Amino acid sequence: MEKIRLVQNKINPLVLPVIFADKLGYFEKFHVPVDLTVTETFQFAQKSSFVAGDVDAMMGDLTFYFDYRQHGKDAFVTTDLTRTIQLLAKKGAPKEGLRVGVARKGLFPFFMAHDLKTVLKQPEIVWINNTYERIQMLQNGEIDALVAIEPFITDILKTQSDTEILWHSKNSDKNMVMWCFDRKFYDNNVETVTNFHHALEAAAKNFNALSADDKVLQAIKIAQYTPEAAENLRHFTFEKQHNYATKDFELLADFLWQTGEVSQKYHTKDCLRKVF
Structure with missing residues (x-):
């Protein structure tokens, strides 16, 4: 039974079920050997670690998967994830011609073609890959809106009181975030991958059942979040996988x-595997 090698960033709340499963014994309960490295900040370069074969699984938006495949990485998509992608704007900003800060790679063009076409009219897209730069430009009035994920959205709402959420990906009829596994690892460890997802589900269900105060405490005590960062999870709920x-x-x-x-055109028969 091979260990699942993972490198994940702690700041992303979607990593918490992994941390909780590791620290609270769910991986052990479900017989899942995991070699987990947790970084303190977003390490976008870690995507290349998956391509290079240094880790066995990654999470992220589904465009990541196609990017992996384009770079020669053979992998399967297994499950969806809790959706945290949101469009945030200055209160009262005109919806027509809105200056929106967006990362060049990602789901925004897809969402514009589907979910956002009734929300925004002729937006002016400002390509800014770094989330922190987008936040600063919003504060400086250089853009009117931005697309980001948690915990950035909650931080902005706290520090820039003149902002509001225009759209949340949870309101979509689609889920465009996923877990994916190296194809060879999956083929050799089908039961381990299945149990991995069951362990994550158990850890997330446990967190969801906590009171708001206990969610904050668990983030601090188990995931070593700062009190400030843990506060962002007070009302956070994981979606079922x-x-x-x-x-x-x-x-x-x-x-x-x-x-x-x-x-090339990618097909589900070659790209998806069921674990539930």
């Missing part, structure tokens, strides 16, 4: 193919 939906995968695969973002 599902096998990744065929229709969602095909929708994005078609979009990326039609827009020339990928060099």
Whole structure:
């Protein structure tokens, strides 16, 4: 039985089920050997660690998966994730011609073609890959809105009281975030991968059942969050995991193919595996 090698950043709340499963014994209960390294901040370069074969699994938005495949990484998508992508704007900003700060790579073009086409009219897209730079530009009035994930959104709402949420990906009928595993690792360790997801589900369910105060305390005591960072989790709830939906995968695969973002058409039979 091989260990699942993982490198994840602690600041992303979606990593918490992994940390809790590790620290609270859920991996042990479900017989899942894990070699977990937790970093303190977002390490976007760690995506290349998956391509290089240094880790066995990654989470992120589904565009990451297609990027991995384009760089030669053979992998399967297993489950979806809790959705935290949001569009935040200055209160009262005109919805037509809104200056929106967005990372060049990611789901925004897809969402504009689907979920956001009724929310925004002729937005002016400002490409800013670094989330912290987007936040600063919003504060300086250089942009009117931005796309980001948690915990950044909650931080902005706290520090920039003149902002509001225009759209949350949880309101979508699609889920575009996922876990994926190296193909060879998955094929050799199907039961381990299945149990990994069951352990994460158990840890998330445990967290969801806690009171708001206890959620904060667990983040501090178990995940070693600062009190300030833990406060962002006071009302956080994890969505139930599902096998990744065929229709969602095909929708994005078609979009990326039609827009020339990928060099080949990817098919669910070759890319998805069920664990529930």
